[in-house]
Amino acid sequence: MSCMKPISLLGHERSITQIKYNREGDLLFSSAKDTSPTVWYSINGERLGTFDGHGGAVWCIDVNWDSTKVLTGAADSLCKLWDTQTGKELANFENGSAVRTCGFSFSGHDVMYSTDKTMGRSCEVLFFDTRDQSQLENNSPYMKITAPDSKVTSATWSNLDKELISGHDNGALCLWDLKTGSMVEEIMEHTKGVNDIQLNKTGQLFVTACKDSTSKLFNATTLEHLKTYKTDRPVNSAAISPLYDHEAMDVTTTSSRIGKFETKFFHMIFEEEFARFKGHFGPINSVAFHPDGKSCSTGGEDGFVKINYFDSQYFEFDFEV
8 A cells, every 4th residue: 555645744853752633633743752742734734833841851742622722741750731722831740750641531621641650659640620720730639540560651541531541561451440540450461561552433442552563452441352463573553543443553663674664554353464654764653543534644753743645545445355
């Protein structure tokens, strides 16, 4: 499969860490190891602005459902809430270690982020209600989950904000009840650290990307393991197409050899690779499908974000059974 010439977005000075579309898909948000999370027009790659205030590498970024607020987490031990339109800082959550992953709830009112396990501190996931000004001003979360044995490396809200799914550096996947803060389920389907977790369009399934050179598909409600997509290299990021539910997208990128920095496509049911494309000069760290499924974006170690539009072959492709 081939793609039309991608739109290259160059605004970051260092490696991209995460990219995220808003719900409509007209905006693309990116975080990088520089200190300036950025928002772009996805249609033409125009840089709209940056969210300036971090003092270290920004590891994660998210936007709420109506695109009014942005959340970022960084190595400077800060998680920040921003006004999307003005770039103004709305809240600043201070912590004792780096913020590794963050996200808005389905409603867009609550936020969560995780801190690193380091310097004798346990990894924690903290929850705030953005409508409660006292929580924001006093840095007082309404709930805190402690993961003492491992570090949370990726996480996502699930089941209409009732649960949280977390991936850990030891390969564990955990399901948390957000009414009680207790763990409902823990599975060890991976043997190494989980790099990424992304839900499908309906929130019923999620796909993982792992250092053990696999990407796996799970039921988001039960954590039942459904499918495995195997590669010969560690997987940095993975996403599920919103247009074709039978296709999963897999980014397998960590290799020092030339030509190994590729985006791979797998059939969701048959677990077989059917396409790939190149485009970056280094490992690809994050991938995201446009909400309409007609394009996807990748963020790489080379500092570029690339928007890849699929050609007619992609839409005409029919996997032979």
